[in-house]
Amino acid sequence: MTPELARTALKKYFGYDDFRPLQLNIIERTYKGEDAIVLMPTGGGKSMCFQIPAVTMNGTVVVVSPLISLMKDQVDGLNAVGIRAAFLNSSLSGTDSHRVENAYENGELHLLYVSPEKLLSAGFFSFLKRRKVCLFAIDEAHCISAWGHDFRPEYTRLKSLKQVFPDVPIMALTATADRLTRRDMAEQLGIPEAEQHIASFNRPNLSLSVRPGQKRREQIVNFLRERPDQAGIVYCLSRKQTENLAEKLREAGYNAEAYHAGLPSERRAEVQSDFINDKTLIVCATIAFGMGIDKSNVRWVIHYSMPKNLENYYQEIGRAGRDGAKADTLLFYSYNDYNVLKDMIGSNGQSELQLAKLDRMKEYADSLACRRRILLNYFSEESSENCGNCDICANPPEHFDGTVLAQKALSAIARLKQSVGVGMVIDVLRGSGRADLRKNGYDQIKTYGAGRDISTFDWTQYFNQLISLGYLYIAHEDYNKVKLTPAARRVLFEGDKVELVKMTTVKKRREVEKQKTAKRAAAKREKLGLFEELRELRKELAREFGIPPYLVFNDVTLNEMVAQKPVTDAEMGRISGVGERKLHRFGEQFMAVIKKHVRREDKASRGDLSSHEASLQAFKNGASIREIAERRGIAESTVTSHLAKCYGEGADLDVTRFFRPEAPGWVEEALAALPEEGTGAKAVLEWVTEKHGPDALDYGQIHFVWAMRKRAESVS
Missing domain, CATH: 1.10.150.80 (HRDC domain)
Known part of the structure; x- marks a missing residue:
């Protein structure tokens, strides 16, 4: 099998002349029987990585997906372009399941979608062995990792796949997985040596904006007036919020419905179907909505409240503009949102990690750096250029040459051997007399007291900026110690410059932001x-x-x-x-x-x-x-x-x-x-x-x- 064969299939079935970055490389490695970890943002083209092998290889691709509605959506889309696909899950009647099983056994299917529960049910592996399986594609693979944001215990049993089918390659795909989650995914699936294919998380077609959480409904109505007849999702924190907001939007003349887990399953299915088929344009939903929807013409996503982490946020905004056309995202944020989420996290085995991720989400909302750079750097994709398509770039704050200040901070971290958290680094810079600081000898390092002229509050804000800009990261798995990135080393040893935001301009910028109104209607x-x-x-x-x-x-x-x-x-x-x-x-x-x-x-x-x-x-x-x-x-x-x-x-x-x-x-x-x-x-x-x-x-x-x-x- 050759790249030409893959390109021919791409044009024949999907109408595209060439692949997106990484797709062809992943497909070629699949042809060689190699395992793969595939990290691509929502709308980045993950599905194509296993759909093209399905129509060009001998055998059937078995796709494991936890989302029943997404299975149906993808199968409908594949059948529409002439690819033979079907699914097996609890939504099918016995007759329909039997029909799909017969189609598989007769070699009539390019792809078979199954839920993890179905895959792991008694006798199913034996059933699969009746035909040739050419690839196992594990979708939403971050669910297998306890470090992931959507951990599902049943996914951990998928490690048995490699034991039962040692010669069938495994492709684990996800849209949001940090460094720890990716490593854990590979271990859990029994493919520790699998090559990791990490696509760019840059979605330049998405505009990014954060606004203060006052008068949210009024701001949403103004936002919608500029976007007539466009489909979009408003993510809310509670069921009550979804219902109240949907009602207010209907009163304002908009076609809006609520969606949450408390609705009867028939009603949820109806709302989802109406949204997919453009009968309902606006859905006010909890995070339960959207994961099973492959709708490409969602033109905007609003977060009524702040999500719990950047993984969830990025996945949810990624449901806008999946077709590559321009789309808008808007996040409302208040400190009260942060406190509510903090209380919700409470105390559990993962609470420390979840609170750390919540703090990063808060830093994003508070930040005065280019928002796209923050997101890209969070997902380990170094970015040094401002995007020009976020609210910060559109209304930039006043910057200054913060190279010396950054060098003090980075040098302190290096001299502390990257073994402490941000709070301790700030105390060292400010020359604190803390007993534990002196006991550990931190008052003897060269940068002790080098930043005593800057307040603790301002140092905290500057550290947030250095993290957001990709010079530092927090090692959650190592007691939240602050670590240097390659970009930090270039600042310390190669003369790279660092631009930071003046703290005195923060208040002024927020006042300007309140008065600013978008002018999109004409376009x-x-x-x-x-x-x-x-x-x-x-x-x-x-x-x-x-x-x-x-x-x-x-x-x-x-x-x-x-x-x-x-x-x-x-x-x-x-x-x-x-x-x-x-x-x-x-x-x-x-x-x-x-x-x-x-x-x-x-x-x-x-x-x-x-x-x-x-x-x-x-x-x-x-x-x-x-x-x-x-x-x-x-x-x-x-x-x-x-x-x-x-x-x-x-x-x-x-x-x-x-x-x-x-x-x-x-x-x-x-x-x-x-x-x-x-x-x-x-x-x-x-x-x-x-x-x-x-x-x-x-x-x-x-x-x-x-x-x-x-x-x-x-x-x-």
């Missing part, structure tokens, strides 16, 4: 053109074929169609994400919409559009009603009447965005109350104004309500 209006038409077609086809919309084509593929406007099979086949199966299945319908759009553009360029068609074209090109009115020298009410007329003639518009939710009911009331000969727009407006106040409706809203009624009547 998002581009979705109302050809992209929106293709998205509507995607919804229709998804309903017809019984699959989630993003499994038809993801947002990145739609955006490329908008840019390239393919109108032949050859052109459509060159669009990223359009494989052979999808071209045959969906290509003709999408090209028909694109051709219609191109003809309309040609007509507009020749000036052949009628007045109301010209208003519609301008609106679909991203102009607001006010902008169209100003450009064309007409009233805004005329523009709204143009758009309403176009809708009545069949134009693809979501008219509900143009009137308040109560408007249809009020218009119906007016029509019922007014004499038949007096039901013009003016009479309706006067009746509604008298009944519901002067700001209840305007002519534009009435035009749209009427257009919607007219279209509904014509359909019926």
